[in-house]
Amino acid sequence: MKYLDEYRDGKIASRIVDEIRSIQTKPWVIMEVCGGQTHSIVKNGVDYLLPRGIELVHGPGCPVCVTPLEMIDKAHAIARRPDVIFCSFGDMLRVPGSEGDLFTIKSEGGDIRVVYSPLDCLKIARANPDKQVVFFAVGFETTAPANAMLVSRAKQDGVRNVSILVSHVLVPPSIAAILQSPQNRVQGFLGPGHVCAIMGYREYEPMSARFKVPIVITGFEPLDILQGTLMVVRQLEAGRAEVENEYSRILDREGNRPAQKLVASVFEIADRKWRGVGSIPKSGYKLRWEYRDYDAEKIFSVKEIDTREPEICISGRILRGIKKPHDCPAFGTVCTPQHPLGATMVSAEGACAAYYAYGRHLESKREELEAMASLGGAA
Amino acid sequence: MCLAIPGRVTETFAKGGMLMGRVQFGGVTREACLEYVPETQTGDYVLVHVGFAISRVNEEEARRTYQALLELDQLTELDVPEVVEPGTFGQGGSE
Ligand code: SF4
Numbered sequence: 001m002k003y004l005d006e007y008r009d010g011k012i013a014s015r016i017v018d019e020i021r022s023i024q025t026k027p028w029v030i031m032e033v034c035g036g037q038t039h040s041i042v043k044n045g046v047d048y049l050l051p052r053g054i055e056l057v058h059g060p061g062c063p064v065c066v067t068p069l070e071m072i073d074k075a076h077a078i079a080r081r082p083d084v085i086f087c088s089f090g091d092m093l094r095v096p097g098s099e100g101d102l103f104t105i106k107s108e109g110g111d112i113r114v115v116y117s118p119l120d121c122l123k124i125a126r127a128n129p130d131k132q133v134v135f136f137a138v139g140f141e142t143t144a145p146a147n148a149m150l151v152s153r154a155k156q157d158g159v160r161n162v163s164i165l166v167s168h169v170l171v172p173p174s175i176a177a178i179l180q181s182p183q184n185r186v187q188g189f190l191g192p193g194h195v196c197a198i199m200g201y202r203e204y205e206p207m208s209a210r211f212k213v214p215i216v217i218t219g220f221e222p223l224d225i226l227q228g229t230l231m232v233v234r235q236l237e238a239g240r241a242e243v244e245n246e247y248s249r250i251l252d253r254e255g256n257r258p259a260q261k262l263v264a265s266v267f268e269i270a271d272r273k274w275r276g277v278g279s280i281p282k283s284g285y286k287l288r289w290e291y292r293d294y295d296a297e298k299i300f301s302v303k304e305i306d307t308r309e310p311e312i313c314i315s316g317r318i319l320r321g322i323k324k325p326h327d328c329p330a331f332g333t334v335c336t337p338q339h340p341l342g343a344t345m346v347s348a349e350g351a352c353a354a355y356y357a358y359g360r361h362l363e364s365k366r367e368e369l370e371a372m373a374s375l376g377g378a379a
Numbered sequence: 380m381c382l383a384i385p386g387r388v389t390e391t392f393a394k395g396g397m398l399m400g401r402v403q404f405g406g407v408t409r410e411a412c413l414e415y416v417p418e419t420q421t422g423d424y425v426l427v428h429v430g431f432a433i434s435r436v437n438e439e440e441a442r443r444t445y446q447a448l449l450e451l452d453q454l455t456e457l458d459v460p461e462v463v464e465p466g467t468f469g470q471g472g473s474e
Pocket residue numbers: 312313314315318325328329330331332335336340341342343344345346352
C-alpha cells in the first residue's frame with residue numbers, strides 16, 4: 001500500500017483525509033461504481049487511507065465483468081463461423097466461456113480481430129465484402145455513442161455485411177437494483193465520471209431523492225476519490241441526499257447532447273441480464289427495430305445457452321457491496337486472473353482481479369497468520 | 380474500460396461525411412471521430428474514448444489525466460494497430 005506522503009499531492013490528500021476524520025461521527029459504507037475507480041482505489045490504496053469506519057465497497061461498473069456468460073458463449077458461437085470476422089475490444093479476448101476464450105478460437109483458425117474503435121469494423125467490412133463482420137458491442141453509457149455511430153453509418157452508407165452483438169448495460173438501473181435489495185448496506189455513491197461525461201447526471205437526481213442517498217459524480221484519480229468521499233460523508237453527516245458533481249472540470253449536468261441524441265435514435269432501453277447479479281429491468285440497450293438488420297443476434301439466430309457460475313463464487317454479492325473478495329474461499333486460491341471462476345475476476349477492473357493484482361490475497365493470509373499466531377500466543 | 384484518454388487535436392478533416400481528426404496521445408497519433416464535439420479545433424485537447432472525442436478539456440487537465448492513466452496502466456488500447464482502408468494511406472497519417 002501507499003502512504004500519504006507518496007502521493008503526488010500528498011498535502012492535499014492528507015488535508016482531505018483530516019477533514020473526513022473531523023466530521024465523521026459514525027461508520028459509513030460508500031460504493032464506487034466505475035471499474036476504473038475500483039482499479040485506482042486498490043492500486044493506490046485509497047481505501048486504506050480513509051479513517052476507520054469509512055468503508056469503500058466496489059460496484060458493478062466493469063462492463064467486461066458483468067457481461068453474462070450466455071452472451072460470451074453466443075459471441076464464441078458466432079466467432080467460430082468460417083464466414084465471420086469477429087471484432088472486439090482487447091479486454092473481451094481472455095474472458096472464458098463454457099469452452100475456452102476468443103484466443104482459443106483464434107488459435108483454432110477463427111478470424112478474431114482486436115479493434116481500437118467500433119468504426120474500424122466499417123473499414124474491415126468494406127475491405128472484406130464476402131465476409132460478415134461482427135462487433136462485440138459491450139459497454140456502459142460511455143461506449144454506446146461509438147457503437148451507435150458504427151450502426152448509423154453502416155445503414156447510411158449501405159454497408160450490409162456488418163452487425164453488432166449488443167450487450168450494453170446502464171449505470172442508474174444497477175444503482176437502483178442495489179438500493180432496492182433487502183440486504184443493501186450502501187449509504188452513498190461515488191458516481192462514474194466518464195459515464196456522466198456522456199449522460200450528464202440529471203437521471204441520478206430522482207434516484208437520490210427517492211432512496212435518500214447522496215450521489216457524488218467523481219473522477220478516477222486518487223485525489224478525486226478522496227474528495228468525492230469527503231463530499232458524500234459531508235452529506236451523510238448533515239442528513240442531506242443530493243447529487244453533487246466533484247468532476248465539474250470534465251462534465252456538467254446535461255452531458256454530451258449530440259451523443260445522447262444519436263444513442264437514442266439507434267438504441268432503445270431493454271431488460272438486461274448482468275453476470276453475477278441476474279436480470280435487471282430496463283438496465284441496458286438493444287437495437288431499435290429500424291436497425292434489426294445490424295443485430296448479430298437476429299442475423300445468426302444463436303440459440304440460448306444455459307450456463308451457471310460455480311456455487312462457491314460470491315461475485316454477485318461483491319458487485320452489490322454486500323461482500324468483499326476476501327470473504328470468498330476461492331479468492332487467490334482456485335480463482336485467479338489466469339483461471340477466473342466468476343464475474344469480478346475476469347477483468348483487471350473487477351474487484352477480485354484488482355485485489356489480486358495488488359497482492360491483497362497475500363495480505364488476507366498474512367492477517368490470518370497473525371491472528372492465528374496471536375491466538376496461539378494466548379493459549 | 381470506460382475511461383477516456385486525453386489527447387491534442389493536430390488536424391481536423393471531413394471523411395465519408397463525418398467530422399474526423401488526428402489526435403496525439405503521448406507518442407501515438409490516432410484517428411478520432413469529432414462528431415460529438417463538433418466545435419473542436421486544431422490545438423484543442425479532447426477526451427477520447429474508443430476513437431470518439433466525448434468532451435473538451437484544458438491542457439493542464441489533459442496532462443494530469445494522461446499521467447494518471449499511464450500510472451494505472453490504462454493506455455494499452457492505444458497499442459492496437461490502426462485499421463487502414465484499402466486504397467488509402469491512413470488519411471492524414473502519411474507524411
Ligand atoms: S474470487 Fe473468484 S470465485 Fe471468489 S467471488 Fe471473486 S470471482 Fe467469484
